[in-house]
Amino acid sequence: MKKTILITGGAGFIGSHVVRKFVQDYPEYTIVNLDLLTYAGNLENLQDIENKPNYIFECADIADAETVDALFKKYAFDGVIHLAAESHVDRSITDPASFVRTNVQGTMVLLHAAKNLWKGNFENKRFYHISTDEVYGSLGAEGLFTETTPYDPKSPYSASKASSDHFVRAYANTYNLPIVISNCSNNYGPNQFPEKLIPLCINNITNKKSLPIYGKGENIRDWLYVIDHAAAIDLIYHKGQHGETYNIGGNNEWTNIALVRTLCKIMDNRLGREEGESEQLITYVTDRAGHDLRYAIDSSKLMNELGWKPSVTFEEGVELTVDWYLDNNDWLQNIVSGDYASYYDSMYKNK
């Protein structure tokens, strides 16, 4: 069926993989990528599909209601897949206001534009909001987050995402907007901005710079390859039930220190260094304020109801990721030579 779908944040890490998948797999859809191109947005991520006839890029701010309303009128979207966000926890600690503006206000502006466009006629319409496992707070040694775990966000980032999730459910409850939400664990893979742990370490190992480990490195994250997240988003967009929430995770928990040691081993091998050489770069630094101890996701609802499962093991995914960064050093250098350099200096100077 012909459809026009808005994907927000499509120039970012996860969004670019989602845009590529939809543009390539659904030639009958027109995909409009709306992205403000903040520091995290990079059109280089989409160079291979930018000339496809079913792809359109619009540079705009999701929190700018007038512009967003005009775009909804212009394209009469059938569906929205909303990924645009401020996404880095450390930045939310130094600048919470921009997280409220984009993540909360921006989500509300999009919801309202969809409500005004669809005017109660919701046949074949869908508003899909992409969220995070961080809304559930922090786990102790035991247990997993399920779709019914109470919200308990603990950072300005997760508080803003939790708030946006509440607005999405409120629009479903109040105006019957046909929504679906997914909450995913930590993603890794090609095109991730190097402020996040894995690409930051790959870049620093390559350049023999120290590897900053917050606190004791014992915090645990559940890592999922970005391509498998994009596949889950495709499945949920097309097969998920209106009003439902789906958790997405890799069933793949790592302490930060064990993960960084694994990266060091792979990189020593790839760069022809002696085994153990890169591990010497590990440096324990001041912990992140309010650092959540452990995230782990129970994805059984998504697996049992929609038949999703990850396509690669972590061992395969992390090797693919390291190889992608080594093969795409220009992509990385374009980022680290720009504004990112001063961000890195200010973020890590006292650590």
Ligand code: NAD
């Ligand atoms: P990212 O930071 O790489 O990309 C965010 C994109 O949004 C960028 O292209 C940026 O330019 C755009 N953007 C930011 N503010 C905007 C605005 N006001 N208007 C329009 N565009 C704007 O983020 P990501 O890691 O790809 O995350 C994408 C989504 O997935 C986010 O909603 C995030 O909360 C969620 N998520 C991320 C992870 C993860 O591990 N990265 C895990 C679970 C959920």
Ligand code: TDX
């Ligand atoms: O330099 C570092 N040193 C370090 O020890 C950085 C950048 C991170 N860390 C730690 C903090 C976390 O325990 O590594 C872990 C992973 O950190 P990030 O890559 O910043 O991710 P996290 O804070 O877990 O959040 C990510 O997953 C959930 C994404 O950034 C969010 O957008 C997503 O919602």
